[in-house]
Amino acid sequence: MERTTHILLLAYPLQGHINPLLQFSKRLVSKGVRVTFVTTTSIGNSMQALPSHSISIEIISDGSENGKDSESLDAALERYKLHVSQSLAKLIEKHNSSQYPPKMVVYDSFMPWVLDIARQFGIDGAPFFTQSCVTNAIYYHASHGAIQMPIEEGASISLPSIPSLKIDDLPSFLCDKGLYQALLKLVLNQFSNILEANWLLCNTFNELENEVVNWMTSQQWRVKTIGPTIPSIYLDKRLEDDKEYGLHLFKPDVDACIKWLDTKETHSVVYTSFGSLASLGEEQMDELTRGLKNSNCHFLWVVRETEQKKLPLNFLEETSEKGLVVSWCPQLEVLAHKAVGCFMTHCGWNSTLEALSLGVPMVAMPQWTDQPTNAKFIVDVWKVGVRIKLDERGIATKEEIELCIREVIEGERGKQMKMNSIRWKELAKEAVDKGGSSDKNIEEFVAKLAPS
Template sequence: MERKTHILVIPYPVQGHINPMLQFSKRLATKGARVTLVATSTIRNSMQALQGASSVNIEIISDGSEGDETVESLIATVDRFKDVVSQSLAEYIEKLNSSKYPPKFIVYDCALPWTLDVARKYGIDGAPFYTQSCAVNVVYYHFKKGTVRLPLEEPTVSLPSMPKLAINDLSSLLSNPSSYPPLLNLFLDQFSNFLEAKWIFFSSFKELELEVVNWMASQKWPIKTIGPTIPSMYLDKRLEDDKEYGLHLFKPDVDACIKWLDTKETNSVIYTSFGSLASLGEEQMQELTWGLKNSNCYFLWVVRETEQKKLPTNFLQETVEKGLVISWCSQLEVLAHKAIGCFMTHCGWNSTLEALSLGVPMVAMPQWTDQPTNAKFIADVWKVGVRIKLDERGIATKEEIEFCIREVIEEERGKEMRMNSVKWKELAKEAMDEGGSSDKNIEEFVAELVGL
């Protein structure tokens, strides 16, 4: 079948945005569209070989970088990024317009709202893709609209369709607005023109955030939940060879992890990872090492190479019987392993969705941006985990870490969390399977585009 309907998909160049948008691209391709993922040059040098995404074309356009930018420098140069990518994208669309497959539509990262203006200059329509939860985005929307103002005067915030949110349940950019003003502006600007789009895509699934999704629909948002955006082999298994995201900015050490896990009993290992960006302070790192050690459980801990110098001397030798520390791993493969009893996580949205989709209860230790809100939902709404309480210095102590791990792994409450986790796992799979809520949304979108 010749794929005539050509869709461009352009993510913000960080791993947590690329992965879900690449998965969405694969799903669009299975519905008969021709899909090109337009990456920008920031990730060129750190991009490992793209595998398992042969259904998606990959094109790299310039963003003015030399391919070695950090997220911090990306945020600091957000205006330059916009200027250069607008120009590069316009040139790329012009080139495609005189080819056999001119683009019919562009799905763009919500952090790049100006993409819609570029597309419309060429008579192409577009839709934003939101890489954070529906709940987090609704909170940002209320701040953008002025329903809630900074600085906050009350200890809690009440918003329609949401549980009451304490200050420490809000994005760190809202609870501490002076921490990263350029990033806060980036998140609030996501809503600058979003209602001009015909569709708004969310990396979530309807059943998971039903009240929030219904509220959005009641506000006439043209919302389509299309997740969980994780490889098909962990969900509906309908996409052949879709076992991994296919795009790595870090090199995982797969064999060492799985061989080690194969020697452990079911539900006996704590998997600990704080994602590709979070950086823990030295004191926090010390408390975490002691908390893991004192829990007396087996642990698999991802500590990026840049962070490993913070580990206490002799820690690796002292815990060789109980722990394995690695610089990166294939998180999906690890979470799917029967030995994993809980996931100690920073609560990034992709990690949260992966744990929910694989039925793994969590110990929530949020660091910044959207993570505190995700932690609130993990503990109090979906009831699939516990949230670590910080002391007056903002530190998670070794006693608190040990207590939370034991609660999930050993206590009665842990069994309840595990049962809830299995329930969400089934609902995640149903959403992506044939006729499920997310599958139908993707199907309807492509069918309507083909008919245009």
């Protein structure tokens, strides 16, 4: 097959942003598109592990080689923008004089300025949103002053097409503005040229966020859902060899995890992971270890190497019969394993989509950024989990953790959550399967770019 339509995809250098774009690249390749995946020097070394036979990889400078440890987040983001703007322009120039000049740059929505660079070279650009449509809508309303800051404790926020939200349902950047000023600016700037783009690609599926997607469309946003972007083997199985993301910033202990799970009964294990960034305080770690222990369930717990010193002395010996602690694991394989009965999660969007796509109910323990909003929807809208309530110190106590685990694994509500999870799993598969909502959107995207 002659691949004449060429698309560049530019990822933001965080694992949770790279993986969805990488999976979207594989879908594009399956539709006959020539794909060049562009990442930057700060993460480029980890990209060598990619199955590059169908996707070309280019690494451009983001200035990280000149970055200083002491630089502020503001300065780091400015340096990133300056260097990526320059090196992306050079890359487009190089490809423009090749046999297959690019038709389009798909770029992470955190970099809205890429649209201007692309159009300077006569090609189009499309932002790719790696967070939920609900989170994006909330940030959009905030960027237009529809959410009054500071938000009073106990106040309810009403926004079109979104259930009423309390302060602890909002993305944390909106609540702790002083703490996250540079990051708040980054997420609000995503919408600076939203109406200029001909495509807004979102890592979700229509059925999951129907009301918000309809609202976005009513605002003249050219929104197209193309997710969930998880490997095809877990969904429609139409992409050969698409068994994993292909990029690990941490090395997973595959054998240990799967062999251990194989010895456990169906739906008996609590899988616990808080992602690649979250860091729990020592007091919280202590409560979590006790909660897992007291639940009397088997548990598989991912504790990154940098976090393991926070585990209580003797915890590993005392729980060796019941639990397995690993520094990283193949999350999709674990969630797909029949032994797993629930997922205690920080509710990052990728983890949330993975659990929904694999039919696993959740115990939600959000930490920051978009996670509180995802937790609200997990519990109240999709009805596939419970949310751990924090005490007056902001700590999830061992009693609360035990209670939530038992409710999902053993309780009556847990059975209903499991049934709801299976329904979302089927809808996720349908969305990406032939003729599904996401599949049709990708087909349409490719058809518009194809030479007539």
